[in-house]
Amino acid sequence: xxxxxxxxxxxxxxxxxxxxxxxxxxxxxxxxxxxxxxxxxxxxxxxxxxxxxxxxxxxxxxxxxxxxxxxxxxxxxxxxxxxxxxxxxxxxxxxxxxxxxxxxxxxxxxxxxxx
Ligand SMILES: [Zn+2]
Numbered sequence: 001x002x003x004x005x006x007x008x009x010x011x012x013x014x015x016x017x018x019x020x021x022x023x024x025x026x027x028x029x030x031x032x033x034x035x036x037x038x039x040x041x042x043x044x045x046x047x048x049x050x051x052x053x054x055x056x057x058x059x060x061x062x063x064x065x066x067x068x069x070x071x072x073x074x075x076x077x078x079x080x081x082x083x084x085x086x087x088x089x090x091x092x093x094x095x096x097x098x099x100x101x102x103x104x105x106x107x108x109x110x111x112x113x114x115x
Pocket of ligand 1: 081082084088104105106107108109
């Protein structure tokens with residue numbers, strides 16, 4: 001499998017552009033570059049029903065419904081430019097002190113890397 005850097009990072013705000021959650025918008029909680037996946041807040045929610053389990057002290061650990069985000073393909077999301085508030089393609093550019101910047105192709109403003 002080819003290893004490619006993801007276009008989004010943890011902390012970025014992205015818009016979902018395809019799939020069941022198309023149109024949704026949220027923060028990237030986690031990226032899984034090796035599989036081309038991202039976890040986006042409140043997108044692709046799953047419910048996991050936990051059964052009550054007897055624990056070591058003879059009591060019962062309560063069951064319940066746990067909701068969590070299932071990763072989605074990074075190709076289904078697009079980085080949201082904070083400047084023009086639109087999902088944008090970006091180009092990368094090395095700035096004066098040598099750090100890579102992402103520049104919105106729409107409005108030419110740099111999009112800061114979170115974290
Ligand atoms: Zn922009």
